[in-house]
Amino acid sequence: MKNKLTQSIAIVLLLILSLPLRGQVLARMNVKSGNSKRVNTTVNATIRLSLLPVTDSLQLFEVLRDRSVPTPFQIIGDKLYWIMSGVTAPGNTRKYELRKALPEVPSVAMHVTDSNGALVLGKGSRKLLQYNYSIAEPPAGVDKIYRRSGFIHPLWAPDGQIITNIHPKGHWHHMGIWNPWTHTSFRGKETDFWNLHKKEGTVRFKGLIGKTAGPVICGFKALQEHIAFIDKEETVAMTEEWTVNVFHPGTDTTRFIWDLSSILNCADTAGITFLQYRYGGGFGLRTTAAWTATNSEVVTSEGNTRNNADSTRARWIKITGHTDKGQAGLVIMNHPDDFDAPQPVRVWPANSERGEIMMNFSPTKMKAWQLKYGQYYQQAYRVVTFVNDLTKEEVEELWLDYVRPPEVTVYQQEPPSR
Known part of the structure; x- marks a missing residue:
């Protein structure tokens, strides 16, 4: 019996040793x-x-x-x-x-779907965000100058609610999530890439660099151009590389995390200066019109609200809204390596614009920023979408995941x- 057992062990060891790469x-x-x-x-x-x-x-x-x-x-x-x-x-x-x-190992893939001039990032059957690379037309009867591409909308909450808005009445140039610069000096002239009605500039999608999909991450990399209208001619003032990655939520599907990186490069030897101004650039957001002063809340990392957040600095800002479909929201974080971080915020007060929400991490709210030809300038933001609400402690944990992984x-x- 002992000899048979010894022989069996030897056979097993021989089989293992004969397949050294299996499980290596x-x-x-x-x-x-x-x-x-x-x-x-x-x-x-x-x-x-x-x-x-x-x-x-x-x-x-x-x-x-x-x-x-x-x-x-x-x-x-x-x-x-x-x-x-x-x-x-x-x-x-x-x-x-x-x-x-x-x-x-079986897993649910994070995927990118290319359809009708847009990239839709999702997990399984859930849509998470849409990047629009084709031109979005303004509503009928509105000036065609408000045509835009290169922005995110819709952004969906984990329960399927759409929490962004484009072409809202009176602010036709607001495009979900976007980041054009407002008060700039280019070739000695003031150029506004945000307020399209001034017909000084715009931002357009130029080309898709690549897409990523798999068990853990889905995303894309796109090239955009900031175009100045000078003497009735179009001039590319800056190129911008957008990288967006959405992460698998693990065991908790009540929240999703995604990152946006923007790398700017001057396309003209003259360079460009982002002049000090109260809003522009960074991370611009217009939320759903369903979130108003009566059913939404804004709070920053420093404890400020819609009543006093404007022109203050914040590491992150949390926006929560409630509709008949339930409560949902998002947190936007600016990275400590960004220009003039923690960046100042622009937040509409509750008593303006029908009580709707527009916020903007505005890097040049306090000081100007000069960009030189041949150099690259990066800004990075993390967004967390969620249902119901997140406590301040939970948001701080997410913040530390971002800046101290x-x-x-x-x-x-x-x-x-x-």
């Missing part, structure tokens, strides 16, 4: 939560792709004390992305392994020769 660990990652509680946090690690086999034979596992848990992942460029699912308490470390040739340590070695 290619990289190990330790993720430290730091001083913050982490909830369904997307993390990433830089990996050496030259050391990996083809990506369709890779699988990621979280290594627990008694088992390994399959974890959806996505490789973009030289980075490996995945979701640290559930709640991770402060001071904890979670361990992951990237392995070769294990069964594929978990620390990831990668252990990757040359694979053994066969």
Whole structure:
């Protein structure tokens, strides 16, 4: 009996050794939560792709004390992305392994659909946001100067409510989520890319650079042009690269997180100056007309509301509205590396414009910003859409996820020769 058992063990070991690549660990990652509680946090690690086999034979596992848990992942460029699912308490470390040739892990893909001049980013059957690269026509009877492309609308809450608005009455130039600059000096002339009725400038989609889809992230990269109308001719004053990425929400589908990065580059040797002004550039938002002074709330990281937020600085701003479809909202964060961060905000008071909401992170509200030819200038924002509400503590946790993400340590070695 002992000999048979010994023989059986030897046969099993022989089979394992004869297949050295099955389940082979290619990289190990330790993720430290730091001083913050982490909830369904997307993390990433830089990996050496030259050391990996083809990506369709890779699988990621979280290594627990008694088992390994399959974890959806996505490789973009030289980075490996995945979701640290559930709640991770402060001071904890979670361990992951990237392995070769294990069964594929079923997952719901984050996808991009190209249809009717727009990119729709979604998860499964849920639509999350729409980027419009084709020209959106203004309402019938409104001046054609308000034609625009290169903006986000609709933005959907996780329950399907549309929470943005375009071409609102009296402000036909407001386009969901957009970021044209208002008071600028270009070639010695004042140029306004925001107020289209002045016929000094506009912003247009130029071309699609790429799209991303997969188990963890979906998004796109697009090129836009800021066009100045000078002496009845169109001149490209700036090019702008928009990168938008939406992240899988993990185990909580009551909120979605997405990032917007804007990289500006002067297209003219003269450069351009964004003059000090009360609004413009940064992140512009016009919310649904259904949110008014009677059923909505605005609060900033510093505790200011619609009554006193205008012209104050904020790391983030939260907007919540209630309709007959329920309560929903969004948080917009500006990154500490942005120009003049934490950036000043422009917020309409509750007693103006029918009580509707327009907000703008306005980088040049306090001081001018000169952009030089041949240099690149980046601004980054994170948006969280949610249903019901988020407490200040929850928003602060999300803020720390953005500016102080978990620390990831990668252990990757040359694979053994066969």
